[in-house]
Amino acid sequence: MLSDIEIAQQSKLSSITKIAEKLGISSESIELFGNDKAKVSLKEEDKASLGKLILVTSINPTPAGEGKTTVSIGLADRLNQLHKNAVLALREPSLGPVMGLKGGATGGGYSQVLPMEDINLHFTGDIHAITTANNALSAFIDNHIHQGNELGIDPQQIIWKRSLDLNDRALRNTLVGLGNKAQGVPRQEGFDITVASEIMAVLCLASDLSDLKARLARIVIGYTYQKEPVTVQDLQVEGALALLLKEAMKPNLVQTIEQTPAFIHGGPFANIAHGCNSVVATKTALRLGDYVVTEAGFGADLGAEKFLDIKVTNLEKSPDVVVMVATVRALKMHGGVAVDQLDKENLPALEKGFANLKKHIQNMQSFGLPVVVAINEFAFDQESELSLLQTLCQEIEVNALRSSTWANGGMGAKELASTVVDTIADKKAKYRPLYQNQLPVEDKIKKIARNIYGAKNVFFEKNARKQLEDIKTLGWDQLPVCIAKTQYSLSDDASLLGVPKDFDLTVREISPKIGAGFLVVLTGNVLTMPGLPKRPAALDMDVDEKGNASGLF
Structure with missing residues (x-):
């Protein structure tokens, strides 16, 4: 079996000028970075009406992995196979996770954005x-x-x-x-x-x-x-x-293995910041494409909530549908199964772990948005488990489609893409924000904690209480809140998987980000400077005498 980087290196890239032409971008509006990367001029307006927006999110991530980016890329590829003029809008990878724990962040298998080595490393700077x-x-x-x-x-x-x-x-x-x-x-x-x-x-x-x-x-x-x-x-x-x-403001244009246009621009962390790619890139994609697939970082409790309560206001466009990515093995982990036991059939654990997926679905529906579940398949998934997961979704009246985009590229999202298109047409989104910015800061935090996370109470440490008073005095209390917490749990305790009950969310600090236009609320022990794991991904990375990279995944 080929590795991600081997698949990427064997893939034939189209000239980036041809990708731009496919979108109707003139040669005067792109700045080339070699043959396969370009920046697009901010003056590019194109059509006045915006395309349909597909927001891809997921359950709380586990070490088992969810494959959200891989599903996003495969979905966009399949939409283009259906002649839907689809464009991707994704975040740029950070070197921290690339060299640390996660490795590369450009999808996987036959659903990747290229050139993956460049994108994962210095890209366009x-x-x-x-x-x-x-x-x-x-x-x-x-x-x-x-x-x-x-x-x-x-x-x-x-x-x-x-x-x-x-x-x-x-x-x-x-x-x-x-x-x-x-x-x-x-x-x-x-x-x-x-x-x-x-x-x-x-x-x-x-x-x-x-x-x-x-x-x-x-x-x-x-x-x-x-x-x-x-x-x-x-x-x-x-x-x-x-x-x-000034140059960094211009969105970057690349392509997938199947030559779907992809804007990759900006990359705020979702467990610390708002976790979405740039407004400029997303809006450019919406002006150029009829369908835009974009992704929010980590689980729906973090990236998607921030997309909907922070980015939508700046983007002036809300999603037409939410695609919720889940895997059998991750749900079994949320149901209590150890990592080394995930390849064994365990229907009770799957059903128990389904509660995490169900909570995220209900959260997205509370914003007035239709939801489609993408079940990202793995080779050792049991047919009985896949069938059970689809049945559980049917019982709450949500379509769940299997996705094999890692192995099959766009064709792996055949049913998923068709269902997404039908859902956009049949179930008109009626977006509504979770809260109004006029609410007191404390009430906005409590709304997210109780409605999205399921917290029983919110506890503000002494320092945070003082900051709440200062924020009101300085007139910053009308800003939205961006909660920084662990990505691994709905709570602020990474060890609490599934759907934790009767927990308190502890707010230890509130930091004003007046330029960004939100207040960062630090909870638990989330860190704004991560550390490396005992065995960093960098230990497997290398480059040969011809400049060919290895070890990125």
Whole structure:
């Protein structure tokens, strides 16, 4: 059996100019990165009406894997086989997970976006540009203090952190400015992974360069000795930051193995930030395609909820259908089965684990959206288990279709794609947000915790209580909330699988992201700078003398 990277390397790529022509993009509107990658000009407007939007999400992920990206790619490929003019809009992979635990993030098997090596590594440099802009802001802050601190910034109240797009736990807490006076003012500092940077969120939610600059200007970097917020605009560097990001704002065009056009742009983490690709990329795809398949990060409790409560407002378009990805083996894990026992038939565990899928379906339906379940098949799945899962979905009046896109590409989504098209036509989406932004921040958090996660109570630590008061005083309480929590559970405890009952959600910190336009609510022990596992995926990666990569998956 060929590995993902071997399949990718044996696939024939079409010229990216031909992919652009397929979408009706003129050669003057693309900037080539070799033969197989391009950036698309932001001036590209194309048709006035927007295509249908298909949001792909999943159950809570487990080590067994769900294959959400693989299903998304195969679904788009099959839609194009049906002559539906489909386009993909996906996130860029972060080097942290690529080199850490997950490996590559471009799909798998015969449902991949190409060139997978480039996309998984440096791609067109977008994330590096965000890292540079983030750290330039840190340099401007420290220089301002060193040069006399005209704004009266309290070094102990700087909330802006430096960033790096790698998992590096040693950088979570650092000291800067050590040495003599010429080395700067000493203070405690820390690093976030770049995809958790507010600048990543700003870039992904901005509608154009003017909006990007305005959002950058609103970023709060810390507070004065009088506890007044200090912004990027106060430092007068929003123009410089926007200049560093002007090329990164342009969406990247690539293709799948089956030459379906794919925009891959932006990549905020879903367990820390809002977990969706850029508004610019999604809207460009909607203008160019009749059907757009996009993906929200991690489970529906994280990426999909944030897509629906944060991104939709900026995108000005809500999904027409939600595709919920689930696997037999992951549901058995949610039903209590150990990883080394997943290849054995266990109908009771599957039925118990189905509760997790059912909860996510009900959550998406509460937004007024129709749901279709994609059962991502694996070779050792038992027919009895696949049939039971379909029956369980039928009992709650939801269509569940088997998907074998890893093995069969677009043809593996044959029934799924047809059902998605029919669902869009027959069950008109009636989107409604979970909450109104006018609600108090505490009530917005409680709505998500109780309605989406199933929490019994929400507990605010002393620090978070104080921050709630400050947020109201400063007039930031009308912003949506972006809850940072573990992706592995509906709760804030990663060990609680299935559908936990009678748990309390603990809020330990609320961080204003005024440029992005939301408040990040930190729960449990979620970290904004992940660490590497005992055996990082990087140990299997290599490159030969001809420049051919291996070990990415």
